[in-house]
Amino acid sequence: MKMNINALDRNEYFYGHKACAGCGGSLAVRAALKVLGERTAAVLPAGCMSAVGFNFPQLCFGNNAIISMFAGTASMLTGVEAGLRRKGHRDFHAVGFAGDGGTADIGIQALSGAIDRGDDIIYICYDNEAYMNTGIQKSGLTPYGARTTTTPAGANIHGNIRPKKNMFEIAAAHDIPYAATATVGYLNDFISKVEKASKIKGTKYIHVIAPCPTGWGIPVSDTVEVAREIVDCGLWYLAEYENGEYKLDRDPGEFASAENYLRRQGRFRHLTDQDIHTIITSRDRKWEKIRKEWK
């Protein structure tokens, strides 16, 4: 049976932190740790989740956890896993939770190295699509058109001019044993992927969309709804890479309105019809490929 929310551990492993209301990242961490359980060592780089959870003497992780250097999530995970194994431990999980900047920008080298070595770790990227902890600056995973504090939207440039880096396929291109995309909007899908990852040997990469109400300009009550809508409108997809094959987990068929998804968020409010057309064209091109190649 697939893991679902009702079957989750009642214990809390990420509790008493000071994340903002409606934080998608803290939801992802909380749920994933409930799946992985108490025999888990978590590594979190500098970023939102470490900033809200590790303030001495108020330490919020119920399992073993450590902040890594910003660029060092994966490399520290490697060391933690090797060290715990050398200590004679079996049946434990070494899991990393890094944001989009910590993964796709500053941490990509260490992540690539860990996948290349085949280290037995789970790496979860909670993607809120900008450097939220430092005040909403553009990262390599900020989507086209988004306004951030370093990609201001003005008359000349309409926010971020580059598309998201494709981390899922970059991870897969290493021929990683398991990679998956997810969203906190479809939590059962996410936690079942975490559970699946926890049973696979070698390096596992899960990329979970985790909206940030502060950075996205949405009400704090809309996190989950927006995290669903991004999948329903086709601007994100739920997929897996396993045994050398891509697999699409959910084909929304006819897309929900991407324009509605974009227009409800403050970060996209400046977009022109032409900008939205560009985003939809790019989405359709991607889906044409996905539907043809990812069965």
Added chain:
Amino acid sequence: MKKFLSGDEAFAEGVRLACPEVISAYPITPQTVVVEKLSEMVENGSLDAEFIHVESEHSALSCAIGASAAGVRTFTATSSQGLLYMAEGLVYASGGRFPIVMMNANRATALPWNIYGDQRDSLALLDTGWIQSYAENAQEALDLALMAYYIAEHRDVSTPYMANLDGFILTHTYENVDIPSPEQAKAYLPPYETDNRFDFDHPTNMGFSAGPDTNFIFKYKEHRAFDRARGIITEAEQRFAEIFGRRYTGLLDTYLTEDAEYVIVTLGTIAGLCRNIADELREQGIKAGVVRIRYVRPFPNDEITTALRSAKAIAVLEKDISFGNAGTVYTNVTSALHWGGITAPAYNFIGGLGGKDISADDIREVFRRIQTGTDRLNWIGVNENEH
């Protein structure tokens, strides 16, 4: 057992005897021989360790920190640009009180590129909270590998340790080295035990944030650990002498300083040549002496004062320059002299940068110039009109 080994190979033998469980390293000249040897030892089963092929020095140290957080003994090695690339991890490891042992092959820092030895890499990172030793020969290098773990992992210290070897001059020069037996090493070095680690029975949060209310207390404790390290270094050397029969002399090594009037203070391999020239001068009736600093952190403030009591003039000879001031060893020594109330003039001599040879004549010239008085800062081999 005696073997003809380079400094790198000798250090690798010392690491093998210390039995680290996780080794993470990235290659850089002139460190490579150490990691090659350790790889061979892991392959042939004479060292039971995880050898992790990281993709950068930053990851080498990050990985070692992770393994140390899991509670195991770790090792890494680097040099020059690699050490600088690790810099963030250096303060991380020390702040987290992870007693990682690292060998650093002292090498010039780019630009201009240069693979040869000077000490600008490690001395630039003196303030990162690592114990720093500087070996003079291959035997000392091997012995320091063992003592490094004893000192770093001691509960009163719990501080990472950087063992420095002069690039090429020591790392690639062969000497006869006595290799202790594994049984002796085991008797010397207890297994690594710490509470500063992950524990599934008592989960812990490590590497956390500490705000203005508490941060300074952590820093104060780090500093206090260095004070305690002074005593633990002595203890480590006494134990070492008991088991292996070789004696070391703590934070510094003195030569003829009891009545010396003209003393060169230096560190690393150049000390041997300085002693030869001191002998030569003694034959001419000049009371020359040499101080070799073995540990730059913790710094031998009191020991330097004691050694230089009879000095009329002092030269600090180093392969380093802190641009806009003087050599870093010099500023450390002069602060020790000030604290110790020594008023003899101290002159700084900068030499050996980028592997430039420091000759016997250069050392004679240093002794000559401090007898007559010279500039506060002197560049060996530089001709101001020409350069």
